[in-house]
Each structure stands twice: as C-alpha cells, then as structure tokens.
Amino acid sequence: DAGITQSPRHKVTETGTPVTLRCHQTENHRYMYWYRQDPGHGLRLIHYSYGVKDTDKGEVSDGYSVSRSKTEDFLLTLESATSSQTSVYFCAISGRRVTNYGYTFGSGTRLTVV
Amino acid sequence: KQEVTQIPAALSVPEGENLVLNCSFTDSAIYNLQWFRQDPGKGLTSLLLIQSSQREQTSGRLNASLDKSSGRSTLYIAASQPGDSATYLCAVPTGGSEKLVFGKGTKLTVNP
Numbered sequence: 604d605a606g607i608t609q610s611p612r613h614k615v616t617e618t619g620t621p622v623t624l625r626c627h628q629t630e631n632h633r634y635m636y637w638y639r640q641d642p643g644h645g646l647r648l649i650h651y652s653y654g655v656k657d658t659d660k661g662e663v664s665d666g667y668s669v670s671r672s673k674t675e676d677f678l679l680t681l682e683s684a685t686s687s688q689t690s691v692y693f694c695a696i697s698g699r700r701v702t703n704y705g706y707t708f709g710s711g712t713r714l715t716v717v
Numbered sequence: 718k719q720e721v722t723q724i725p726a727a728l729s730v731p732e733g734e735n736l737v738l739n740c741s742f743t744d745s746a747i748y749n750l751q752w753f754r755q756d757p758g759k760g761l762t763s764l765l766l767i768q769s770s771q772r773e774q775t776s777g778r779l780n781a782s783l784d785k786s787s788g789r790s791t792l793y794i795a796a797s798q799p800g801d802s803a804t805y806l807c808a809v810p811t812g813g814s815e816k817l818v819f820g821k822g823t824k825l826t827v828n829p
Contacts, residue, residue: 634815645821646806653815661816693760697815705751705766706808706817710759 606630609694609709616716622681624712626694628674634697635677636706637661637669639690646693652677684716719744719811723820730797731828738792738823740807745785752781752792753806755822761806765792797827 607628616622626635636651638661648661650669658669666688668680681688694709720743730736740750748769753761765781767774767790773782780793790807804824808817 636816643821646808646819648816648818651816695761695817705749705763706761707763708753708761 607694607696607707607709609692609712611712612710613713614715616684616714618685618716619683622684622714624679624681624692624694624714626677626679626709628677628696630696630698630707631674632696632698633674635671636695636697637667637677637679638693638695639663639688640693640711641690649679649692681714684714686716688714689716690714719809719818721807721809721818721820723805723807723823725823726821727824727826729826729828732797732799734797734827735793735795736797736825738794738805738825740790740792740820742788742790742809742818744809744811745788747785747809750781750783750790750807750809751817752779752790753808755804755806757803764805794825797825799827799829801825802827 610625637649638646640646647663649663649667652658652671670678692712695706697706722741724739751766752764754764755761765774767781767783778795783790804822806819806822808819811818
C-alpha cells in the first residue's frame with residue numbers, strides 16, 4: 604500500500620530463533636500497530652505505538668516485543684519463535700485522533716515457524 | 718470490552734444482486750467505524766470510514782450506515798459483480814482509544 608511497507612513479505616524460520624519484522628511509513632503518522640491474522644481468530648492486536656519510544660501492549664503480546672526509534676519505523680521482534688507464532692502479520696498506521704483518519708494497512712508478512 | 722460480530726460469515730450470491738452485510742458491536746461509545754475489504758492472500762483495503770456523527774457514507778456502489786445507539790452498521794453493495802468477491806471486515810475503536818477491534822469478516826462470493 605502506498606505510504607506503508609512491510610519487510611520481509613515472506614519468511615520461514617526455525618523454532619527458537621529470534622525474528623524481526625519491519626514496518627516503514629512515509630505518512631508521518633503518529634500511531635502504528637502490529638496485528639496478526641489467523642483463521643478462526645481474525646485480526647488481533649499485538650502491540651501499538653503512539654509516538655517515538657512510546658509503545659504499549661495489545662491483547663496477544665506475549666512472546667513479542669516492539670521498538671520505535673523513529674517516526675517512520677516500527678519493528679516487531681519475536682524473541683524466540685514458536686510454531687504458534689506462524690501467522691500473517693500486518694502493520695497499520697493512523698493519523699491523529701482528532702481528524703479521524705482511520706487505518707491504512709500494509710500488505711502483510713507471512714511468517715512460518717518450523 | 719469491545720466485541721464485534723459480523724453476520725453472515727459467508728455469503729454466495731448471483732451477479733447483479735443487491736446485498737447487505739451486517740456488523741454489530743457491544744460498546745456504542747465509538748467515534749468511528751471502518752469497513753475494509755481483503756482479497757485472498759492480500760492486505761486490508763479501507764472502503765469506508767463513518768464518523769460517529771454520520772449515519773451514512775457512500776462510495777460508488779457501496780453504502781455504509783451506522784446506528785450507534787443500537788450498536789449496528791450495515792454495508793450495502795448494489796448490483797454486485799464477481800470482482801466484489803472478497804472478505805469484508807468491519808472494525809471499531811476500543812476503550813476510547815485508537816486501537817481497532819475487528820469482526821471476523823463476511824466472505825462474499827459473487828457468481829457470474
């Protein structure tokens with residue numbers, strides 16, 4: 604999607620290894636989010652950020668950490684990948700609440716943990 | 718805790734039919750509701766964003782309505798086409814924050 608890119612698009616990794624997914628935006632939006640999407644569960648929030656170095660947990664944050672050192676980049680790290688973290692990961696951005704921009708999503712990263 | 722339900726989970730219609738997708742949410746203290754489309758293996762594309770002060774929002778053949786008091790939104794698709802086949806998701810903010818809670822979606826198939 605224009606203005607937001609995720610990398611890598613696909614990754615296969617082994618159980619127990621650390622993995623970092625990257626989300627990059629060019630919209631200068633304040634809010635960034637990481638979701639995972641799984642059959643039967645839909646989209647669930649992992650972590651989100653409301654500014655540089657300001658992050659908070661979502662509903663499924665165990666086993667994940669995030670960092671945001673610049674406005675444009677939001678990194679998601681799986682500290683020690685497990686098979687249950689096999690999923691499609693989506694990054695999203697949104698503008699200031701007062702203007703109610705809504706969300707824009709990236710194209711996703713398909714992660715397989717073997 | 719905000720919960721979002723979408724009914725039906727799947728829908729199959731012949732081309733040209735008008736159809737309605739339903740979304741309900743438990744906490745009516747929202748400031749907007751967003752409808753998305755997701756094609757297989759792809760990301761989410763925003764279709765319509767309805768502010769809490771609005772009752773309807775239109776884009777082409779799509780019309781979304783919002784009734785905050787009853788905790789419901791509908792997405793109306795007119796004159797459906799095979800290219801409309803996709804999963805449609807609705808989402809609302811939770812806890813007065815910027816965090817969205819999603820329904821599990823309605824998978825739409827439009828048959829030629």
